[in-house]
Amino acid sequence: MKNVPLEAGLILSGILFVLGLISVLTRRNIIFMLISVEIMLNAAGLAFIVAGARWAQADGQIMFIFILTMAAAEVSVGLALILQIYHQLKTLDSDAANKMRG
Amino acid sequence: MKELLWLIPALPFAGALMLIMLGSRSSKNLVPFIGAGSVGLSALLTLITGIQFLSVGDNVWTQQVWNWITVMNLNLNFSFYLDTLSLVFIFVITFVGFLIHLYSAEFMREDEGYARFFIFLNLFVGSMLILVLADNLLLMYFGWEGVGLCSYLLIGFWYNEEKNGYAARKAFIMTRVGDTALAVALFMLFTTLGTLNIQEIATKAPEVWAVGSSVVVLIGFLLLGGAVGKSAQLPLQSWLPDAMAGPSPVSALIHAATMVTAGVYLIARMHVIFELAPLAQTWVGIIGAITLLIAGFSALTQHDLKRILAYSTISQIGYMFLALGVGAWSAAIFHFMIHAFFKALLFLGAGAVIMLLHHEHNIFRMGGLRKKMPVIFWTFLIGSASLAALPLITGGFYSKDQILWFSLAGEKGNIWFFLAALIGAFITAMYTFRMVFVTFFGEEKTHVSHDAGWLIKTPLIVLAILSTFAGFIELPHTLGHVELFSGLLQPVLPDISLQAELTSKEFIIQLIAAGLSIGGVYIAYYTYVNNPAFASRIKSEINVPYNFWHAGWGFDALYNAVIMRPFVFISTLSKGDVIDRLYEGLVAIANFFNRVFASTQSGIMRWYMMAIVIGTLLVVTLSLLML
8 A cells, every 4th residue: 555645644633623623613412512522532533643653653553542432431421411411401402501601 | 992993984884884785674673773873883982082082181093994005105094083173073973973863763764765865874974984084185085075975875865856866966066176176186285295194294384385385375275176165165055055955864964064064174174284375265264255145145035944054054164164264273163063063953953844744845835833843943943043143042152253253353354254254144143033933933834744753853952952052162251261162172273363452342242243143033033923014025125136146146047057058069069979980980891891701601612612712723823923
């Protein structure tokens, strides 16, 4: 396989990150926000893999496993909180949770 | 007993404290027991202390209670100083005070503020005792302010009536003007002499100032200003007639016997300053002379029983100031003591009359009370005789006669002071017996329901005895030459020296004075008992001056126009509080930015994330630009 240039991987990672960011900002459904945050996390992980391949070390891969594990834990906690929000507010609209305003 | 000196002022304060804590829950018998009992104990202690003090023959007893202020070379303590001058004053304060407390026990019994009344009265007696026993001017000022406060509280005692509060504020504000003058005098004394201890001032002042130097004259005038405020003399005299809005025991204690004599005490105590400032001393006399005439004419036209007595008090204190002004220090104190007895008697009697006639104040609606209330009539008559200085048989004759004599024959006396005092004596006799004849003689216009109880009658009888017999301790040269009182005060107050050529004329002067007072009584008798039409004819002929005198020589109207109107005008102008606008503007700006920033806290999560994203963009851009 021809070598994929380094910049392509990083650019892909950046695009994925920005896509994830935009969809967090524009979506109102909390679960979709969570999914978008997942995309951002994976994008960051891709950046780590590319960096590890550049330096020919396994540290990038190890970091990616950390990120994946953390993402899993975070999703479980996040889903528990979303369940609570749904229990209180009877909706999944994130704009409905606006009590903490000035 | 020297160690127990502090108890004399402390007992009334303790009584007040007990009543504050227990008063609302106590029975109607416990309240006067504590209230009058504390002052009674004080009186007893005064008697014992006085006897011991006089028998031991020391000139001075001092007792330091607390260390108050010790800063560099300023050493002021809470200490008491007993000499014969303060002994006379504490005797009068505690004894007359105790009799008035007994009277109030019955007089105020039906009032729902019964405990509150005794608390204020006890606080007053305690403050007044501190005033006269203080050994430094700052402690005296403490007592001075305390009596002013209690006077305010007691004048406005029946606070539900608006005019009582108005009278109380008027009294407090007018005396405050005098208090400020006194405070400035204290400041000046401290900066020039370095001490406020009265005895140290007495020794240092002649060393530092020559007679008549401008600084000491200024201090003398400022002290006079303070005394004028508290003692209701010209120009600060118009609060006293309005202060009659308070209950009669208050008028008797505060506005006849004690607080209004605080000015007399101040001037007598600081006699060293006044001897160094002859101009100030002359003005003490001038103010006294003018005030006694003004108040006498006003008293002649009043028809409210207590207002007659109020103007009479102003006039009699004018006599005391006149005596101080010519250097007759012990004569002034003698007149103070006798005046305290008969004036308290008159006010208590007036209070009893008013109460028994269901709060009727107008003497022209009274009448014929002679038969219905005999004890009150006879004691009132004895008090009035003393006030009018009926010759030989009353205490008032001896004290006023001394002042008359010294105003002419003292080394600072002159014919004008004498004439003023003489005319004043004539007018005093007239208005006093006008009051007696209209109130007690003639036909009964308001019905009397019942007589007073023994708690009211006993103080009246005791004071009547004192008004008559207390005068005999000081008889003039021509009538027996007893000098017990001036001998008592001799270590404290200097003797007055007489102009030599007049000493032989003393008997003639006494005859003239006696004749005038009897003449005044006769004119009052003729006008109000024999020939009432004569009175109304005179009144209609001198209508304009009559109304002028009735309104207190127009002082209320004068102060209203000159002081109160401009003040109210300026306050209305600044109702929007112009200077505050600046601060309000600052507040408005702060509020505006607050609203702007608060609106960014919308509580919507996406909003916050957008803010984070924008912030990150800004940081990244700036860092790229920097590189």
